[in-house]
Amino acid sequence: MIIPNTCERKFYNMTDQFNTRKTLLMRAKDPNDQLAWNEFVEYYSGFIQMLLHKMKIPQQLHDDLKQEVLLKIWKALGQYEVKQDIKFRTWLSVVIRNGILAYMRSYRKRKNRESALSEESLFNEENFEPSQVEKIIDEEWANYMVSHVVEHLRQFFSGKAIDVFLMSSKGKSTQEISDDLQIPANTVYVLRSRVKDRLLIEMKNLRQVLEF
Structure with a gap:
């Protein structure tokens, strides 16, 4: 059995030690x-x-900006009430978005137009209206959750099971996976089904801690 990495051990030890999804918050x-x-x-x-x-x-700008956003979350966290109507992930998304926009506005002020033009052309605030940002956040959150769980699943599955699932999720057919991994097609079906079933269970467990 594959031993999970440090981050995964911390996460699942934490869920065992604290029995409510809101404890970490x-x-x-x-x-x-x-x-x-x-x-x-x-x-x-x-x-x-x-x-x-x-x-x-x-x-x-990623390192500095990420630290700035985390600082804003830390400062605002004490004001969030678990029992309030807004979901925590929605609240967190608003803080992150506002933190990013505030940093970029400040960045623009620190740079003159000539030196900042090439970098600023990559970031257009008008493209990040609340609805657009919410769409990006929803998509990236789903991707983040799946990638986190897939890494954790490596401790439950050995061999080619995870490879089968990942290749399938990228649109490869059963026959293509069978040929690439040199395993029978019926084995592809079985491994894909087992990983998917376990992934759904682990996704539910993860959401109980990170989403509410």
């Missing part, structure tokens, strides 16, 4: 609980990185 709101904040960052920083790439933010 409640702990992360405590400014004195550095461990909880570190775990929070570990779960969400990858998602922020994916958004920056999708929104075509210049690569050289």
Whole structure:
């Protein structure tokens, strides 16, 4: 059996240790609980990185911008109430979007038009109206969740099972997968079905912690 990496061990140990889906958020709101904040960052920083790439933010700005967004989340987190009507992921999306736009506005002010033109051409605020950003966030969140779970599934499946599932998700036919991996077509069906069933279970578990 493949041993999960450090991030995966932390995530699933955390779900075993804390039995409610809101526990990490409640702990992360405590400014004195550095461990909880570190775990929070570990779960969400990858998602922020994916958004920056999708929104075509210049690569050289990613590190600073991600830190700025995380700082804004940390400052705003204490104001979020779990029982309020807005879902946490929706609230988080608004904070991330506002953080990105605020940073880019500030960036433009620091650069003169000539030196910043080539970088700014990659980022047009008008293309990121709330509805457009929400669409991007929904798409990237789904991708982020699936990629996170697929990595975790490697501890449950050995051999070519994960390869079968990933190739299938990219549109390859059963016969193409069979030929590429040199396994019988009926084995492709079985492995794909097993991985998919387990993925649905793990997606549900992950959403209980990261989405509510």
